[in-house]
Amino acid sequence: MQFASRLDAIETSAIRELFKLLGKPGIISFAGGFPDSAMFDVDGIRAATERALSQDPGAALQYGATEGYLPLREQLAAFMASKGVQDAAPEQLIVTTGSQQALDLIGKTMISPGDKVIVEGPTFLATIQCFRLYGADIVTAPIDGDGVQTDVLEQLIIEHRPKLIYLIPTFGNPSGATLSRERRLRVLELAAQYQTLVVEDDPYGDLYFNAAPPPSLLALSSQVPGSRDWLAHCGSLSKVLSPGLRVGWLMAPPALLANAVMCKQFSDAHTSTFAQAVAAQYLQAGRMPATLAHVRQVYAERAQTLCDALRAQLGDAVEFVQPQGGLFVWLRLTGAGGKEHNAHALAQRAIERGVAFVPGAPFFAQNPDPATLRLSFATADVEKIREGVARLAQALNAA
Known part of the structure; x- marks a missing residue:
């Protein structure tokens, strides 16, 4: 078969490929970016499901509007308003099949072959693949512990005149970095000044520890005149409620939303109405604050345990910035003491010792750093985290 030429620029996810190696009994995985299924609010979701089927079963089980199930859009608008987004309204958002579809719709509606797109280095692997599928020429903006370096970002905007800029400002994947308030305001100023679309991906923002x-950016846009016209915001319930529901949303300027709706019609007609009805009932029941408080506490303990163990077991062989939220710790191997400084080589030895992580190179659209790696603390309890780091130290010391 002769496949579409657009596939030539992409390859399968390095993370998904790694999962094929994780069937070994007893392996401790720091690889996936999944929430812990043990913390799903099953009782709350069950109750929401029963209400969805008892109160309006016809609507929950029928085809629905491409824009999304109106009761859910109302709940999501209220949810965003509670987080400081002024004038949040149902008509300003569409429901998507996870925030991943929101990114895909942005790619479909905005990117033509050869368009320049700026992303962070490193950034979410699936976004790199998605934008390349639509022919983007991706340019990387460097980050540090306070997120994207806005002075460099401005120079890249001037040089490349990108079609859009993609950022994960809060607890980034894979970096764990959080963009400072000062830099957030500067990003919004740049969007308005250069009339460049900024895509804010925010699946982790509610998972803060302290x-x-x-x-x-969406909440702050009211402070920077003109910036709201150049801002798209992708949200998700996957990390805070359930990824299996596949409920995300896109808030964007009206013209972008209209084109995204048109493209979504061709893709799936609409996100599962039943899943939307369950999510709407769950949000309406007011259980989300307690759910968030619980997962924040658990993930905070696990993140602290992982960072403490890394310092104790690996010492100066690694360097990292301790995350204040999210699901990830981003490490760089220093090579101190003659230890391994290539994450791919370390990953092979780590698997042999029963621990898995994701090498960092695939998260870079340009100039990959082979010494980097991503660890997720979400799905392992504190004892497994300590044991996993001990195994990782054994692999590192075997170099």
Whole structure:
């Protein structure tokens, strides 16, 4: 068969390929970016399902509007308003099949072959693949512990005149970095000044450990005149409620939303109405604050355990910034003491010792750093985390 030429620029996910190696009994995985299924609010979701089927079963089980199930859009607008988004309204958002579809719709509606797109280095692997599928020429903006470096970002905008800029400002995947409030405001100023679309991907913003992070770009846009016209926001219930529901949303300027709806009609007609009805009932029941409080506490303990163990077991052979939320710790191998400084080589030895992680190179659209790796603390309890780091130290010391 002769496949579409657009497939030539992409390859299968390195993370998905890694999962094929994880069938070994007893392996401890820091690889996946999944939430812990043990923390799903099963009782709350069950009750929401029963209400969806008892109150309006015809609507829950029937075809629905491409824009999304109106009761859910109303709940999501209220949810965003509670997080400081002014004038949040149902007509300003569409429901998507996870935030991944929101990114795909942005790719379909905005990117033509050869268009320049700026992303962080590193960034979410699936976004790199998605945008390349539509022919994007991807340019990387460097980040540090405070997120994207806005002075460099401005120079890249001037040089490349990108079609859009993609950022994960809060607890980034894979970096764990959080964009400072000052830099958030600067990003919004750049969007308005250069009339360049900024895509804010925010699946982790509610998973903070202690102090809440700065408000989202969308919430701050009211402080920067003209920036709301150049801002798209992708949200998701996957990390805070259930990824199996596949409920996300896209808030964007009206013209972009209209084109996204048109493209979604061709893709899936609409996100599962039943899943939307369950999510709407869940949000309406008011259980989300307690759910978030629980997962924040658990993930905070696991993140602290992982960072403490890394310092104790690996010492100066690694360097990292301790995350204040999200699901990930981003490490760089220093090579100190003659230890391994190539994450891919370390990953092979780690699997042999019963622990898995994701090498960092695939998360870079340009100039990959082979010394980097991503660890997720979400699905392992504290004892497994300590044991997993001990195994990782054994693999590192075997170099």
